[in-house]
Amino acid sequence: DINYSTLPLDDAPTYELLASGQSIGVFQLESQGMRDTLRKMRCNSLEEITALISLYRPGPMDNIDTYVDRKFGRAEIDMLHPSLEPVLKETYGVIIYQEQVMQIAQVLSGYSLGEADLLRRAMGKKKKEEMDLQKVRFISGAAEKGVPEKQSDFIFELVNKFAGYGFNKSHAAAYAFISYQTGYLKANHPVEFFAATFSLDITNTDKLAVFYQDARRFNVTIRPPDINSSMADFDVEN
Secondary structure, eight states, rough: OOOOOOHHHHHHHHHHHTTTTTOTSSSTTSHHHHHHHHHHHHHSSSSHHHHHHHSSTTTTTGGGGHHHHHHTTSOOOOOOSSGGGHHHGGTOOOOOOOOOOOHHHHHHHHHOHHHHHHHHHHHHHHHHHHHOOOOEEEHHHHHHTTTOHHHHHHHHHHHHHHHHHHBOOHHHHHHHHHHHHHHHHHHHHHHHHHHHHHHTTOOOOHHHHHHHHHHHHHHHHOOOOTEEEEEEEEOOOO
């Protein structure tokens, strides 16, 4: 009997399961590439699962190694400007989310929230005339806050590069929470978890074969059908 909305978000077995790449059947995290990245990133918080889901897509994938190296101290963390530390600290200075693009414009160049959203949309569309106007606004706003033009120009171009494929953090966080919930179930209630995943894909024999091998790794026994004790779906015995 589990209340999914009050699960502890610091469950060590869950993070150990993910860090070992044993995430077959875990929402969003079950592909081979994702499991390899989990082993590299060794997520230990919901925020890091959110970052992984946002980075593991065409374009942002180029930044996975940078993120990992900065997390483990193998590379220096660059916050671009001291005022941006609150915006970029969580992601080790890597721009991942659309919300960060908007916050950078607010903090560095004095954009209103409405203006920042227009900037985000303009960067997504890549319209040159619109971007030229935004660049002038960004640099002049930064100058009023004492940021040298050369530095604000560099930051604008960097933000522009990331904004085209920046992910919406609120969307990614909702995904990450479901990933964590399914990871929690697999780590703490593996028998029930496998009964549920087998039942979900009961007509897909290829998937069942994958789950069967995975269940064996977790020392979960899969009994053959038995007319005296089997149910319509996979069920838990003892």
